[in-house]
Every structure is written in structure tokens, then in C-alpha cells.
Amino acid sequence: MGSFVRRLRRRAFFRVAAAVFLAAVALALLPRRSRRGLSYYELQLQSSSLSQPFAGLRAGEAGLDALLEYDHSLSELRNSQGPQPVRFVRVAKTDSELKRNTQFQKYFKDIWATILANKPRVGFELAPSMAGSGMPLDVLVRRESGAYKAVNIAMHDTAGTPLLSEEYLLNCLKVPPEMVADLAASHKNVVRDLPAAYPEGLYEGAGIVFIGGGKFSWLSLLGIQNLRATGSKLPVELIFPTEAEYEEMLCEKVLPDLDARCVLLTERVPELRKHKYTIRGYQYKSLALLVSSFERVLFLDSDNVPVANPDAIFVSEPFTSHGMVTWPDFWRRVTHPTYYKLVDRELSDEQVRNNIDDVTPNKYYARDPSHAFSSMPLHDRAGALPDPSSESGQIAVDKRTHIRALLLALYYNYYGPQQYYPLFSQGGAGEGDKETFVAAAQHFGLPFYHVRKAVDVIGYWQLQPEEHYTGVGMIQYDPVVDYKLVAAYKDWFSAREREHERRQASLVGRWRDWLSGDVVYDPARTFTGWFNKTNSRPMFVHSNFPKLDPVSLRKDDFLFVTSGGARKRVRMYSDQSGLDFDFELRQWQFIKKYFCDRAIDLNYLRVAGVTSLDYCDFIEQELEFLESTQHLVNVRNATTSEK
Numbered sequence: 001m002g003s004f005v006r007r008l009r010r011r012a013f014f015r016v017a018a019a020v021f022l023a024a025v026a027l028a029l030l031p032r033r034s035r036r037g038l039s040y041y042e043l044q045l046q047s048s049s050l051s052q053p054f055a056g057l058r059a060g061e062a063g064l065d066a067l068l069e070y071d072h073s074l075s076e077l078r079n080s081q082g083p084q085p086v087r088f089v090r091v092a093k094t095d096s097e098l099k100r101n102t103q104f105q106k107y108f109k110d111i112w113a114t115i116l117a118n119k120p121r122v123g124f125e126l127a128p129s130m131a132g133s134g135m136p137l138d139v140l141v142r143r144e145s146g147a148y149k150a151v152n153i154a155m156h157d158t159a160g161t162p163l164l165s166e167e168y169l170l171n172c173l174k175v176p177p178e179m180v181a182d183l184a185a186s187h188k189n190v191v192r193d194l195p196a197a198y199p200e201g202l203y204e205g206a207g208i209v210f211i212g213g214g215k216f217s218w219l220s221l222l223g224i225q226n227l228r229a230t231g232s233k234l235p236v237e238l239i240f241p242t243e244a245e246y247e248e249m250l251c252e253k254v255l256p257d258l259d260a261r262c263v264l265l266t267e268r269v270p271e272l273r274k275h276k277y278t279i280r281g282y283q284y285k286s287l288a289l290l291v292s293s294f295e296r297v298l299f300l301d302s303d304n305v306p307v308a309n310p311d312a313i314f315v316s317e318p319f320t321s322h323g324m325v326t327w328p329d330f331w332r333r334v335t336h337p338t339y340y341k342l343v344d345r346e347l348s349d350e351q352v353r354n355n356i357d358d359v360t361p362n363k364y365y366a367r368d369p370s371h372a373f374s375s376m377p378l379h380d381r382a383g384a385l386p387d388p389s390s391e392s393g394q395i396a397v398d399k400r401t402h403i404r405a406l407l408l409a410l411y412y413n414y415y416g417p418q419q420y421y422p423l424f425s426q427g428g429a430g431e432g433d434k435e436t437f438v439a440a441a442q443h444f445g446l447p448f449y450h451v452r453k454a455v456d457v458i459g460y461w462q463l464q465p466e467e468h469y470t471g472v473g474m475i476q477y478d479p480v481v482d483y484k485l486v487a488a489y490k491d492w493f494s495a496r497e498r499e500h501e502r503r504q505a506s507l508v509g510r511w512r513d514w515l516s517g518d519v520v521y522d523p524a525r526t527f528t529g530w531f532n533k534t535n536s537r538p539m540f541v542h543s544n545f546p547k548l549d550p551v552s553l554r555k556d557d558f559l560f561v562t563s564g565g566a567r568k569r570v571r572m573y574s575d576q577s578g579l580d581f582d583f584e585l586r587q588w589q590f591i592k593k594y595f596c597d598r599a600i601d602l603n604y605l606r607v608a609g610v611t612s613l614d615y616c617d618f619i620e621q622e623l624e625f626l627e628s629t630q631h632l633v634n635v636r637n638a639t640t641s642e643k
Contacts (some may be wrong), residue, residue: 096201103202104268104291107195112271114193115411118186122179123418135418141179143422146171150334150426155355155388155454158524166337166347166381167374173426175338183419184342187411191443194407203399206314207235207294210302211284212262213245215549215604218594219302221250222548224258225590230309234298236260239288249601254594265291282421282433285392286410295400300540301393303547305587307579308478308539313396318449318483323401324441327451327476327540328356329391331429333379335439339423340384343443348382349373355380355387356452357527359490364521385438386450389425392434393542394476401446408440409433452486453477453531458541460574462561472572473544478537489530496520538578546572548587550595550615551608559622569625574633582633585626592619 121138150172153161162168208227210220217238224236238255240246240262251262265284266273268291289299296314300306313319340347349372352358354365367376379387397406412420413433424439425431441448459471500520504510512518546558553559561570573584594600595612596619605612 100202100293101268103199105270107198107202108269108290109271111194111407111410112269114190115414118189118193118411120179120182120186120415120419122176122182123415124422126417137418139178141176143427144174146174148172150428152429153332154330155328155332156528163375164332164334164377164379165374166372166376166378169334169378169426170337172334173336173422175336175423179419180338180342184344186415187343190411191408194404194411196404198399198403203293203295205235205294206296206298207237207292208232208298208300208310209288209292209294210236210238210300211288212238212240212247212250212302213242214607215547215551216302217245217247217250218549218600218602218604219547221254221594221600222587222590223300223302223305224255224260225593226586227306227310228258229586229590230306232306232309232311233259234311234314235294237263237292237294239263239265239284239291241265241284245603247602254598254600263291263293282416283410283413285433286406286413286436289395289397290406290410296396296398298396299394301542301544303544304393304540304542305548305583306539307541307583308537310539312480316480316483318479319396319398322447322449323398324405324437324446324448325396325451325479326390326392326438326448327394327479328453328455329389329430329434330455331389332377333385333387333389333435334426334428335379335385335435336423336426337378339420339439345383345443347378347384349376350382351376351380352382353380353386354523355528356450356454358386359486360493360521360527365523385435385442388450388454389428389430390434390438390450391430391455391474391476391542392432392437393474393544394540395437396479397437402441404444405437405440405446408443409436412436412440449479449483451477451479451482453482453536454528456533458573458576460570460572462570463563470572472546474542475538475578476540476542478539481535481537482531485531485535489527492530493521493526533578536578541573541583543587548591550591550619551605551610554615554618569622571626571629571632576633582626582630584633585623585630588619588623588626592616592623595619 119135122141123137123139124141124143148162148168148171150169151162153164210223212220220238224238227236236255236259238251238260243264243266246262246264255261265287269287272287285299289297292299296319298310298313313325319325337347349369350362351366351369351372352362354360354362355377357365369376372381377387378384399406412424413436416433416436420436421431421433424435438448438450456475457469457471458473458475459469461467461469497520500518503512546553546556558572559569560567562568571584576583596616600612602612
């Protein structure tokens with residue numbers, strides 16, 4: 001009996017062992033999952049939901065025409081009844097790219113957690129131009145003005161304009177104490193918890209970044225082609241906010257020839273999609289700067305056309321010593337004094353600038369500090385952000401030195417429409433992300449170089465029915481040349497001071513100075529007059545209205561004017577100066593290259609129910625006109641250079 005039981009036990013043991021062995025073999029033959037966990041985006045690629053219209057991130061409306069146009073373009077793209085846009089497909093990546101994406105995902109997960117955990121409770125009601133871009137808040141505050149109202153004052157305006165003192169700006173937008181306390185606590189916590197560095201290898205090298213989507217995919221392509229025409233060799237990344245906006249032909253056939261590649265925002269930061277954040281147009285810029293692969297990065301708006309090679313920016317002053325370069329807008333700064341209070345920044349009563357001039361010794365222009373509150377421009381005082389306000393169609397940043405500023409700017413933009421935008425701009429021209437980068441840099445005591453040469457307008461004159469000027473773009477200048485001009489001014493002014501002191505040492509010299517009205521420094525002209533079109537170098541033409549898009553140019557009839565009862569073509573960029581080529585002709589040559597020669601296929605064309613070839617007659621006619629009038633531009637450039 002005992003032996004029989006032992007035999008049964010042995011048989012059972014062998015059967016169990018055989019079963020375990022067979023199970024192990026079966027498991028070994030099954031497809032094995034990688035040790036690397038799939039990202040949220042990669043899991044979505046396996047989901048059938050991608051066959052449905054993408055409804056994750058939504059671009060909200062905002063104040064500027066460009067942003068409204070972007071959102072309208074995106075809305076058309078998503079709501080089109082025609083063929084659905086090509087979905088983003090997973091492309092082969094190198095091990096280093098996979099590693100970088102994983103690093104991005106881990107790095108930004110904690111950053112988003114910090115920003116979301118410190119959501120303000122109190123905010124302003126949305127401005128009408130930003131309807132739909134806010135978020136639920138516990139307390140909504142009406143946007144009301146006090147005794148004054150923030151006004152748009154151009155940098156060159158000196159007569160009949162209010163002095164933008166602390167007293168004046170404090171009595172524009174009403175900011176309740178409850179909001180100040182709420183934002184101060186939120187800001188303090190975010191500054192405390194944001195990382196001060198990033199993982200080694202997350203960023204590398206230098207490059208240029210654009211944002212695509214809708215018609216801005218086309219405008220970015222035009223910008224990249226212009227970039228290469230300047231001789232630029234830096235790599236380019238085109239950031240797409242959503243899968244719906246991905247452009248198959250552009251990304252896979254066109255951009256590789258231009259040393260440019262496409263990057264999907266949600267692949268780098270999958271939390272944006274996982275948590276269904278509502279991303280507004282202004283946020284894309286701060287996100288694009290952060291998710292780009294480059295450590296030293298130049299961001300350009302899609303409608304910002306390079307006209308000179310920007311590559312030297314990254315290896316030259318002022319970038320090498322400052323780590324951030326910004327460009328000026330037309331307007332004086334109207335940042336609310338409350339902003340400085342809530343970020344705990346002390347403002348001195350000493351005047352350290354005269355408008356854009358922080359180079360000339362302040363003994364030549366400083367006002368009485370005892371009356372700083374009411375009789376001194378707030379943004380001429382030590383501790384305040386400098387004039388003029390920023391134009392963020394271009395910004396250059398070194399992440400190695402300024403990563404904290406970029407992360408804080410992301411926070412400012414995420415809570416921009418109802419909190420920080422009103423404080424930075426008080427409803428002034430271009431209220432949006434424009435001040436967030438310099439404010440963030442200043443908060444951490446990080447340097448930035450603000451180009452001194454004033455922005456110029458480019459456009460054309462129309463003589464009938466009455467004489468008027470139509471601006472179509474903005475000219476921004478080379479910071480490397482600008483920095484050298486500042487250094488030259490310092491030397492020139494020092495010599496001027498010495499010569500003046502020599503003359504003042506004699507009675508005859510003092511008498512001659514008195515007769516001639518000669519002064520060492522004229523606050524209205526001496527410094528600002530040092531920078532002009534002749535000695536400065538154009539680097540970007542921000543073609544913001546109308547945009548260089550054949551579809552809208554034909555639809556809205558922008559290329560014609562009525563003069564003397566007749567309809568005729570017009571050169572929109574006829575007063576170009578400082579360029580050694582015909583800017584407008586070059587743009588239409590590139591338009592022909594892609595619309596006609598390469599028959600570019602883009603989402604926004606399909607949404608409009610057209611193809612690029614439908615515009616070839618229109619494009620050829622415009623080219624014939626521009627070629628026949630090219631001599632006018634050449635004459636104008638020659639005349640300008642002779643002055």
C-alpha cells in the first residue's frame with residue numbers, strides 16, 4: 001500500500017513539473033514587453049481612438065489678430081467635413097531620442113504638478129478678446145479702471161502723453177488686496193518648487209524653433225526656407241501642438257531637405273493630453289521653447305521672416321554674456337506696480353534709465369528721488385522692468401543659464417489671461433505672453449539684453465483717395481550689431497564729456513557753448529539718435545498683417561488698391577530699406593516653389609477645399625508684377641544708403 005502511494009506521488013510530481021515546464025515554454029514564446037514602460041502617447045497610438053477626430057488640446061481664443069487667426073484655422077481643421085487630417089504616426093527613433101523623450105516626460109511631470117497645485121483662486125474676468133480661454137476660479141474680479149486708464153504710448157511720443165509714474169499706473173487697473181495675497185502665495189510656492197536645473201543630456205546644441213498647425217504650417221515653411229536663404233546652417237524644429245495638425249508631406253518629404261524636423265508636443269509632454277489641459281495659443285511659445293531639443297534656442301513666430309543669418313547670435317555678444325536676448329515693441333511699458341509687490345520686489349526711488357538709455361550716466365537725466373512716486377517714470381527706476389515693452393515674435397535663450405526663467409514664464413502663461421497678462425499689460429497693445437519672459441528672468445536676477453534699436457514699420461504709401469501709410473510688418477534688428485553700437489556709444493560719449501569739460505575750463509569755451517546751445521546730453525535725442533537704419537542691420541521682418549499666405553491674400557484682396565477710380569496692384573513692402581535683395585519678390589518666388597513646383601499638400605488647403613495648384617495663375621501674375629517693378633525697390637534702397 002505504501003509503495004503504491006509513493007508511485008502516485010511521483011507521477012503527480014512529474015505531471016506538475018511537466019505542466020510548469022510547458023507553461024514556461026509557452027510564456028517564453030509569447031511576445032515580450034519591453035522593460036521600458038510605454039509612454040501615455042505610445043499607449044494612445046495602440047488605441048482605436050486615434051481614428052476619431054482628436055479632441056485633446058484646444059487652442060483658445062486670444063486678443064491679437066494672429067492668435068485669433070490661429071485658433072480659427074485650427075477650428076476649421078478639426079471641424080472639416082472633408083478628408084480628415086493625417087494622424088501622427090510613430091516614426092523610428094534612435095536610442096538617444098527615446099531616452100530624451102523619456103527624460104522629458106519625467107521632467108515635465110513634476111513641473112506640471114507644481115503649476116497645477118498652485119492654481120490661484122482669484123482672477124479677473126476675461127477680456128472680450130480672450131473669451132473662452134480661462135478656467136474656473138473661486139473668485140472673479142471685474143476688470144475696472146481707477147482714476148486713469150492704461151494708454152498705448154509709442155516710445156517716440158513725448159508731447160501730450162501722461163507720465164507713466166507709479167502713481168499713474170497704480171490708479172489704472174483696480175487690483176483687490178485679496179487677489180494680491182492669493183497670487184503672492186501661489187507665486188512664492190511655484191518659485192520655491194520649480195527645479196533649478198534639468199537632467200544632463202536633456203538639451204544639446206543650438207537651433208531654431210517654429211510652431212506649426214493650420215496655415216501656420218505653411219508660414220513656418222516659408223520662414224524656414226527664408227532662413228536657409230540667409231545662409232543659416234542651424235537645425236530647425238517645427239513643433240506641432242496636436243496630432244490633428246501633423247503634416248505628412250511637410251514633415252516627411254519637405255522639411256528633411258531643409259535640415260528641419262517635426263516634433264509633437266504631446267509626445268514630449270504626454271501629461272498635456274492625459275489630463276486634458278486646455279492650452280491657449282500664448283502658452284505654446286513657452287512650451288515650444290522648453291520642449292525643443294536645443295540648449296541654446298531661437299524661437300521665431302511662424303510669420304516672422306529671417307532676412308539675415310542669425311547663427312552668429314549664439315556665439316557672440318550679447319548672448320554669450322547675457323544668456324537671453326529680447327526685442328522691443330513700439331510701446332512704453334505699463335506693468336502694474338502691484339506685480340512688483342506680489343513677487344516681493346523692492347523698487348528704488350533712484351532713476352537709473354532714461355527711456356531705453358541705461359548707458360549714459362544718470363547725472364544727466366535723473367529726477368529728484370523724493371518725488372519718484374508721482375514725478376518719475378516707474379520703469380526708469382531701479383528694480384523695475386525696463387522700457388520698452390517686449391515684442392516676443394523672436395526670443396533667444398540659453399537654457400543652461402535661464403531654465404528657471406523659462407519655467408516661471410510657463411507658469412505666468414498658464415495663468416496668464418485672468419491673472420498675469422492684465423498685470424503686465426493692463427489691457428495695453430498686445431496683451432499676452434510678451435512680458436512673461438523678461439519678468440521671469442528679472443525675478444531670478446538673470447541678465448537679459450533688450451535690443452536698443454527701435455522696431456521699424458515696413459509697408460507702403462497710398463496717395464489716393466488721400467495720402468496714408470499702410471504698415472504690413474515690423475523690422476527687428478541684429479543684436480550683435482546693436483551691442484557693438486552700444487559699446488561705440490560709450491566710447492563716443494566719454495570723449496564728448498572730456499571735450500565738454502575742456503571747453504568749460506575757459507571763459508571763451510563756456511561762451512561758445514552758450515551761443516551754440518551745445519549740451520553734453522539731450523535726453524530726447526542723444527542716445528536714441530545713435531541707432532538708425534543706416535548703422536543697424538535688419539534681421540527679421542515680422543509679416544504679421546496681412547500674412548504671406550496666398551489663400552487669404554487672394555480671398556481678402558490684399559494685393560490691390562483703388563486709386564483714381566482704378567484697381568491696381570500694390571507692392572506691400574515697397575519701403576523696404578537696409579536689405580540687399582527684393583524682399584517681396586523673394587517671398588513670391590518661394591511661394592511658387594512650394595505651391596506650384598512642388599504642389600505642397602497641407603491640411604489648411606484641404607480644409608479650404610482647394611489645392612496649392614489652384615493658386616498658380618494668381619501667383620504667376622503677382623510674380624510678373626513684382627519683377628516689372630523691381631527697379632523701384634533697388635532705387636529706394638540706393639537712396640536710403642546714400643543718406
